[in-house]
Amino acid sequence: MTTNSRPTNQKDRNKPAFISWWNHVNTAMSFSLRRLWFNPISTWITLAAIAIALSLPTGLHLFLKNLQTLTDDQRQIPTVSLFLHEGVTEQQAQDRADLISELDGVTKVIVQNSEVAFAHMSELMGGKETLESLGKQNIFPHVLVVTPDLSLSDERHIPIQELIKTLKSYPEVKSAQSDIEWVVKLRAIIMIATRIVWVFGSLLGLTVLLVVGNTIRLDIENRKEEIDVTRFIGGTRAYIRRPFIFGGLWYGLFGGIISLVVVHTSLLFLIPPVDKLAKLYSSHFTLSGLDFTTTFYILIISCSLGVLGAWVAVSRHLRKQEVIL
């Protein structure tokens, strides 16, 4: 079966139990791999079913994760802009900003100087002269851009409304404009979608379990005689079970890897149009793939499902009867 030679060192010679266990595992691993390799059609069908079942929840998870980064604090999207009265000096604006930043539920306050805003506007309009020719001097007030701490507002919507009310009540503030509303709504939607991903994930995880279980069950049916022969020449249950368990492990592992490839390929397919859309909103947003930890978890989950499915199938068979020869 195995043709690679592995020298046994002196220390290992003293541990025959370990050696024989290791030889068993070695045989079971290579044997189960070869069975997959030499039954390519059934192997690929099973792997495809597992990969599809796994890539749906993985893809949804990735979609949600990207949607969440849209509302991340560091992207500065959920902000309240406070337009100050015209007479307010830069120093007063700065003082007010310092006070606001100490409030509960405020992460950050940025002062947008009216001069800077004017310069920016002029640039957009095609030069300072254009604006000045309209007979206007700087019409922009100072603006405070307040970034609230949205973690407070996830479940309860009210504190944010109260914060805005407080901010509006300051004498320097002429008006307030917020883009928080849609972020809060988006978060609520994401929360529902997360639950949906969980439901889908559980159902499709169960699908993987059933697919592997059924594949292994069919494999057992095909190898009934081999199992009986193994039993009557002294094979233990563990020995009989092992190659099937490894079979389940390979299905889980390879199915998981294929599903990751599927998800990342779809992602590559989506990146250009999303970047284009982001550009239209002058955002630096770009789709991100799965990080190492998530990849690792997905593989762990798929391997566990494979092993569990195989275990259930083979244990059911072994319980049934001893030898039928």
Added chain:
Amino acid sequence: MIQFQNVSKQYPTGQLALYNINLALTTGEMAFLTGHSGAGKSTLLKLIAMLERPNQGEIIVNGQSINRIKQRQIPNFRRHIGMIFQNHHLLMDRSVFENIALPLRISGLHHRDIRRRVQASLDKVSLLNKQKANPMMLSAGEQQRVGIARAVVNKPTIILADEPTGNLDPELAEDIMRTFQQFNELGATVLIASHDHSLIERMKKRIIVLQKIIH
């Protein structure tokens, strides 16, 4: 070595296969088990290999009462017994070598030792040149010899054979019996169930006759 004391076996279907059997085989003995079909020859061999459990009586194998062997000790117990069937139960999806290697793999041997012992075993049944062949490509006699090689590769102390020459022409049958004799001369206790009277009489060994149970 093998001892039956008042052993009876009734199958769940109600069929009484063996009734009140008393029997003793000493270590290194070779004996034939004969009787009409349905007399319980196969059942008797299966009881020794613990493929069946008796309803009554005690069976002692290698000084150990097998009634007291627990379910999970059976695999280890069976490794000391080599069993051969009329339908040799070879695995057709792998080579002759792999079929014979199976008991050694179960024992967890290193593949170097497996190679050596499989080849030694094949040599004893004169099939060394067929180790890479598929059992399906072999003649009936050769298949049976592969079955024997698999049964003896683990150096069992007891060899049980159930109609090993059932499908073979007389010459091949005698050849197979001589092979068993060789293993017996090497020290194994051999018990062969057969209904080929002329053949077993020529072997000049002890013959145990099972009478058919009259209901």
